Amino acid sequence: MKNSAYTVKILSALVLIGFLAWGCAPMQQPIKSADLLSTPNLLVEADAAWKAKHWEAVELYYAAALERPDLVKSELPTVYVRLAESASRNGHYHQARIALEQWANTDTQALERADWERLYLDAMGALGKTERLANHLQWVLGATNVPWPTKQEVALWFADYYGTHEDYERALDVLDRFYAQAPDEQAKSLFEHEFSQRLANLDDTRVDDLAKAVTPTNQWRFPYALVAFERGVRTASDSAAWSADWRTLRDLATSGELADPIPLRNKLAELEARYGVPRIGLALALPVTGPYAKVGVKILRGAGLAQWRLAQEGVDVDLRVINTEAPGWETRLAQLPSHFTVVGGPLRIDAFKRFYEADSPAAGVLQKRAVFAFLSSLGDLTEGKDAWRFFTSRVDEVRSLVQLTVDKLGITDLAVFYPEEKFGRTMAQTFYSEAAPLGGRIKGMQSYPPHELKQWTRRVGKLLNVPQDFSDNKDVPLPMPDFGAVFIPDGWRQAQTLLPNFFFYEGDQLVFLGPGLWSRALDDAKDVDEHYYRLAVCPGAWWDGSDGGRALQTALTEEGLGQADFWVALGYDFLRFAGKLGTLPASWDSALVNKRIHKAEDMDFSMAPMTWDESGTASQDLYLFTPAANGKRIVDPEKFADRIAKAKARRERRMENYEKRLEEDGRPASATGQ
Known part of the structure; x- marks a missing residue:
């Protein structure tokens, strides 16, 4: 108590010096000398000054009251809170902080009071104690003994504090985190109403700034939904924007994850009555x-x-x-x-x-x-x-295929085998242009006449660098191609004829990349021979096993509208x-x-x-499929990589067996031409 009394005396002296420096400026009422007043009378004068909002007198009287040994303990909360409030009003934030800390030292439950928290945060903010504020925020968030009304007060204070410092994401994040701690729906509802009222009192610029922190992911929940709604309300009078704004307001009023959406729906109804419901x-x-x-x-x-x-x-x-x-x-x-x-x-x-x-x-x-x-x-x-x-664009298809081969399968050396017609040339060029930025290297490029099937086998052999005397030495294993995947931009029907040619030339360890044409054809395919397509991949925009695909099928079934x-x-x-x-x-x-x-x-x-970029160019994140007996199935990269490894192992075993036969016949291994 000795140190406490000493601090109060210093505080009183500082206040008095401030008043003397203030000089002859007009005052609301004369300040009586505290030393001439008994403690009960001092409190009466202090209370009168409080009611008159005569902050200089309030600060002086209550600072003096804390020095009185006969001050009743039950008066302390009132004395401390009014002293801190008046000190803040007078711009004496150090004094306010001292009073609040003294109060907390004598009564730890003071920190559970909303008025203590507000005054303490005001003082720390004015003094620029950013680190202390951050620590205090974390303490309140984690405190289990702080009642909800106090936590709400702290949340709103920090939201305003971060907002004035242009940290809009943190301003709304604080509200979001405290809202999750609200004890019940009624508390959440009152929190929503209070924040909505504060939003309504902000100017358009501040609302626009806060709206920058609203994203497609968070826009449905508090406080982001209320910010987005308020911004829509502000622009509703713009006839050019009303149609789009109405849809946003309506979605938020009907689908927002709020405890009490009624105020939003009432406001929407008011706007619809004024501006009409867009058609x-x-x-x-x-x-x-x-x-x-x-x-x-x-x-x-x-x-x-x-x-x-x-x-x-x-x-x-x-x-x-x-x-x-x-x-x-x-x-x-x-x-x-x-x-x-x-x-x-x-x-x-x-x-x-x-x-x-x-x-x-x-x-x-x-x-x-x-x-x-x-x-x-x-x-x-x-x-x-x-x-x-x-x-779906051609770039979408190529990007999805290259990302799979390069990023997930580790295959960077690629080839293109394309038909000599417009679609094939265009897709081949797209693949060539898009592969390099994504980490792919084109090691082979070969065309074939789309209507001359007899030429296809020879062209495949040319792509694979098959020796000209292959037909005379069929027992000799062929050299491995210098690429691990080949892009074939042609239809599924053509692919069924093309792929066996690669197997004829021992290319069964290659990954075959097809266009979206394969995927759409496989939706109706039956009895597919999986032998040739275990390592085939094609992109597609439709997968009936996705969440969206299942939801669509459910909606169609409910309305009796058939298959998706x-x-x-x-x-x-x-x-x-x-x-x-x-x-x-x-x-x-x-x-x-x-x-x-x-x-x-x-x-x-x-x-x-x-999705669309800022310039309006669309892109689609496609699914990847592999042909299956009754159509297609989604690609599992890990399982797919395992199939590639097994195919390569089979090729290596064929080579090892051939070399063993050479050794048994006394011929050098170089005869393989590898």
């Missing part, structure tokens, strides 16, 4: 008659399911189908009402060209509507500027994606579309997920 216009340009009708109808089946599901959630999608096989389809597309601002398709490149050919009635569609083509490439157009892609496949998944995913894009304003540009895509891509895809 999303979507056109699908697809072949629904003719040779490609089967594919077009499957896409429509998936889109129809998505439209029905969205309607049940209150999202109105006005869907129009334009049959690209019917005469005059370009005119019908061009004449759609203005709210049809997004187009899915077409499915064929010749139909897509009608969007920018000068003599086409659809020549202006790319300027009026955002077109998402179901094509692997947009040809001469710039993706993300002239139009967009909602389909890639084309059904394409329609289902695209319509839901377009619904999140919303209706584009009349003044839209590619930058706006790319910005909306960034939000729309955050969805549960039924096919392999797609």
Whole structure:
């Protein structure tokens, strides 16, 4: 108590010096000399000064009261908290800290009080004690004896503190961590309401800054959902943004992981009454008659399911189908009402060209509507500027294959065996261009005439560097090729004829890389001879065993809509994606579309997920399959590597057996030509 009294005396002296320095500035009321007042009267004067918010007098009186030996112990909490509060108000943060620490020394339960925590944090923040603040935050988070109301106060203080220091991720992370400790739903609800009120009082710039910490992963939970919602509310009056904002607000109000979503739903209803419920216009340009009708109808089946599901959630999608096989389809597309601002398709490149050919009635569609083509490439157009892609690209296929061989199988030496036609040449060039940046080295490149089957065996032999006298020395093992995997960009039917030729030339230890054409063909394949395809791999955007694939099949089964496949998944995913894009304003540009895509891509895809970079270029993280007896199965890299090792071991045993025979015959091993 001796040290404590001494500290208080110093504190009182400092306060008095401050008042003397303050000089003749006007005061709310005269300060009586504390020395002339009894302790009860001193407390009466202190209380009166407190009620009058005369902070200089409050600080002086309560500092003096702490010196009195007859001060009743029950008065201490009031004295300390008011002394700390007034000292903070006067900018005397050292004094506030001293008072608070004295209080904690005499009563450790003081730290469990919300007022103590707030004042202590204010003092530490003003004094720049960042390390002490960080330590205190961790202590409160881990303390089991600190009651929830106090923890909530600490959480909100730190959120504001980090926000003012432009550390927005930490500001929201603190709230997230404390929210997880809330004892029940009511406590969480009150926490949400308090934070929502504070958000409402922030200016637009601060809300925008906080929104930078919201990601597609965290946006559904507190506090991120409330930040995203508040930001949407702030921009709701912008008619150009309302369609997309409405979808975001609606998703958060209905799907947010909050204890009490009612305030969000009430606010959304208020905004809908003011600005209306947007109607999303979507056109699908697809072949629904003719040779490609089967594919077009499957896409429509998936889109129809998505439209029905969205309607049940209150999202109105006005869907129009334009049959690209019917005469005059370009005119019908061009004449759609203005709210049809997004187009899915077409499915064929010749139909897509009608969007920018000068003599086409659809020549202006790319300027009026955002077109998402179901094509692997947009040809001469710039993706993300002239139009967009909602389909697997050739680069996606090649990247997935090279990443498997180089990164997971350790095969860096590669070859390409391609047909002499447009698709084969294009895919071969893509593979050649993409392999090197990913760590692959092209050691062999060989073409073959696609319609001259008799040439195929000879061309395979040329790729494998088979000696010309092979037919005369069939007992001599062939040299190992200088590559471990070969890319064959041709159809599955052609592959079934090509691959046995590699086995004829003892290439059964090679990994055969096929395009996505193999994967789609294998969806309907039966009785596949696995002997030739144990080391074959192909990429694909559809896997019925994925979470998204199973969810789609369940939805189709519930509605009696048959079997899911890639084309059904394409329609289902695209319509839901377009619904999140919303209706584009009349003044839209590619930058706006790319910005909306960034939000729309955050969805549960039924096919392999797609993403778009800032420039609007799409990419897809494809699945990898190997042919199986009844179609295909997903590749397990470890098991696949084990198969490669076994195939190489068989090749080595053949060589060892041949060398043994040479030794038995007294011939040198060099006769093998290895």
